[in-house]
Amino acid sequence: MTARLFPHPLLSLVLVVVWLGLVNKVTPGNVLLGAILGVAVPILTSPYWPNRPRISSPLRAVEYALVVLWDIIVANVQVALIILFKPNARIHSHWITVPLELTSAEAITVLAGTITMTPGTVSVTFSADIHSILVHCLHTDDPDTVRANIKGRYEGRLKEIFE
Numbered sequence: 001m002t003a004r005l006f007p008h009p010l011l012s013l014v015l016v017v018v019w020l021g022l023v024n025k026v027t028p029g030n031v032l033l034g035a036i037l038g039v040a041v042p043i044l045t046s047p048y049w050p051n052r053p054r055i056s057s058p059l060r061a062v063e064y065a066l067v068v069l070w071d072i073i074v075a076n077v078q079v080a081l082i083i084l085f086k087p088n089a090r091i092h093s094h095w096i097t098v099p100l101e102l103t104s105a106e107a108i109t110v111l112a113g114t115i116t117m118t119p120g121t122v123s124v125t126f127s128a129d130i131h132s133i134l135v136h137c138l139h140t141d142d143p144d145t146v147r148a149n150i151k152g153r154y155e156g157r158l159k160e161i162f163e
Helices: 009-023 028-048 058-085 105-117 143-162
Strands: 094-099 121-126 132-137
Touching: 009 028, 058 105, 058 143, 094 143, 105 121, 105 132, 105 143, 132 143
Parallel strands: none
Antiparallel strands: 094 132, 121 132
8 A cells, every 4th residue: 555655755755855945935835735746746747657776775765865965055056166277278177977887777778967067167969888977077186086076976876875
């Protein structure tokens, strides 16, 4: 019964929290509407998730979220400094190919989203075999370090979470 009512319990919880964040006011009505959305959306979308991802380590997922949040804050400051104080001639943009060891579609999607959410980098496309991702970096003097940071800070953690 509960599996049918909550086919994706984590998604239900996230939907309630996101809804309350969007309305920016915790009232009984907003909590009720968030709970309705948290139950209805997963039930309606569950046929499209036949092989839903399994998170093997929820604590590692929380750690990953904190690392990404920290990196976003740091990157915002770095990008602001680049924009405000670096002349255009001294900005070295690079296209960086990052080989992927991830095999889970969900983990690859989270990695691409993380790269794009972090100011100064954008994930652009995947190789045809999905064994690498092309990333544009606003400014770096060492593309190998950017590649190593993506693999070390994000890909390794995602591998532990999803695979």
